[in-house]
Amino acid sequence: MSEAIASGTTGVDRELADRLAGGDEGAFRxxxxxxxxxxxxxxxxxxxxxxxxxxxxxxxxxxxxxIDRFEGxxxxxxxxxxxxxxxxxxxxxxxxxxxPFAAAGSASGAWGGSVDLERLHHPDLGLGxxxxxxxxxxxxxxxxxxxxxxxxxxxxLSALVxxxxxxxxxxxxxxxxxxxxxxxxGISDVNxxxxxxxxxxxxxAVLEEYFND
Amino acid sequence: xxxxxxxxRRRLAISCADALELMTDHLEGALSQADAARMxxxxxxxxxxxxxxxxxxxxxxxxxxxxxxxxxxxxxQRVDSLVDLFRSEQHx
Numbered sequence: 315m316s317e318a319i320a321s322g323t324t325g326v327d328r329e330l331a332d333r334l335a336g337g338d339e340g341a342f343r344x345x346x347x348x349x350x351x352x353x354x355x356x357x358x359x360x361x362x363x364x365x366x367x368x369x370x371x372x373x374x375x376x377x378x379x380x381i382d383r384f385e386g387x388x389x390x391x392x393x394x395x396x397x398x399x400x401x402x403x404x405x406x407x408x409x410x411x412x413x414p415f416a417a418a419g420s421a422s423g424a425w426g427g428s429v430d431l432e433r434l435h436h437p438d439l440g441l442g443x444x445x446x447x448x449x450x451x452x453x454x455x456x457x458x459x460x461x462x463x464x465x466x467x468x469x470x471l472s473a474l475v476x477x478x479x480x481x482x483x484x485x486x487x488x489x490x491x492x493x494x495x496x497x498x499x500g501i502s503d504v505n506x507x508x509x510x511x512x513x514x515x516x517x518x519a520v521l522e523e524y525f526n527d
Numbered sequence: 528x529x530x531x532x533x534x535x536r537r538r539l540a541i542s543c544a545d546a547l548e549l550m551t552d553h554l555e556g557a558l559s560q561a562d563a564a565r566m567x568x569x570x571x572x573x574x575x576x577x578x579x580x581x582x583x584x585x586x587x588x589x590x591x592x593x594x595x596x597x598x599x600x601x602x603x604q605r606v607d608s609l610v611d612l613f614r615s616e617q618h619x
Contacts, residue, residue, distance in 0.1 A: 337617040339610055346609050351599045358597060374609055378616045428547035429579075438532050442542035444575030454585040459592040467593040486590045492555065503557075511551035518586040 327390040334381045346374070349391065352488065353398050359480060360402035361411060369405055373398040388497055395498045428515040452525040463524070470520040474513055481506055482513035540568040546576050550583055 333341035353373060357366035376397050384393055429448070436443035459467075471479055480499065484490045490498075496506050541549075546569045552558050553566050570577055 339613060342613045343606060343610050346606050347601060350605065350609070351601055354599050355595050355597060363597075371609075371612075374612065375616070378613055427544060428550070429544075431544065434542075434544050439535060439539075442544040443539075444543045444573070444579075447575040447578040448582070449578060450582065454582070454589060459589055463589065464593045467590055468596050471590070471596070482590070483595070486587055487593070487595055489591070507551055507555060507557060511548070514551060514583055514586055514590075515547075517590060518582055521586055521589065522582070 328386050330390060331381055331384045331386070334378075342378070345377075345390070345394075349394060350374075353395070355488075356395065356398055356484075357402050359476075359483065360399075360406040361409060365405060365409070366402075369398065369402045372401050376401070389494075392494050392497045396500075399498055425512065428511075448522065450522055450525040454521065454525060466520065466524045467517065470517045473520075474516060478509045478513035478516070481509040482517070485510055486514070535572075538568070538572045540565040543569075543573060543576050546570070546573065547579065550580055553580075554583070554587075 330341055330345065334345070350370065353370045354366055357369040357373075360366075361369055373394065377394055380397075384390065388396070431441060433448070434442050434444055436445045471483065474482065481495055484495045484498075485492070492503060492506055495501075496503055499506070501509075546566060549558060549562060549566055553563070558566060570580065
């Protein structure tokens, strides 16, 4: 119940779901317009581009056939994306692709900390304290995101552990809320924030190297 | 000198290493009241961590501005074929 409140289930969703269940083509068209491109982007995180559209097609079929099972405990959006994630993961598994599965990325994998401990060695305060600020040679606050920076960021994202990339793309690019991401990926709030933190810290480090180059 | 070090450590409340791990939770407003107070005290006295936090914010902004790896525009033909699919499912 609290999840539904957090992700903002609205009467609008309920009404739209009822119209879909009643065979309202306009309602379906509206839904496709709103979510199809996002679903295709999401599917491409799991499977090859050529397969991604099949996954989205299967998602829409499942939505059409299952709309009367939409109970309004989540938003229509998270319900639909949840269906996509299930289908995409199964398909990726079948094709032997590494599945970004956030639930598996919780405590696994060594974490050396946000910053190498050797950089955190203050002459008086000792280990764990900055000796000096980690300044960047170029001020990113002033720099517009040019094509080169964009390429650096996209490379950094694709190099992330898949579970971290999954969360960071949804949160920081697609602009989803934390509760939405938890719901669709089936992970806890703590896990979501841990993955997001590690992803952001890793991308920050790549930008640091790039801006200091 | 030891007194100064102890006083500084007390003023900082937590180490920089610990503060760094709390930064996303800090930005998310997800810290416990006690951790939030420690973080506040730390940032008030630690310029390097304040700089780092600003860089983390800049990273978030840059990633957001980078946008998705692939921009997919809505294909009207695709929408029509999905609506056809919807229609055919109604008659099953």
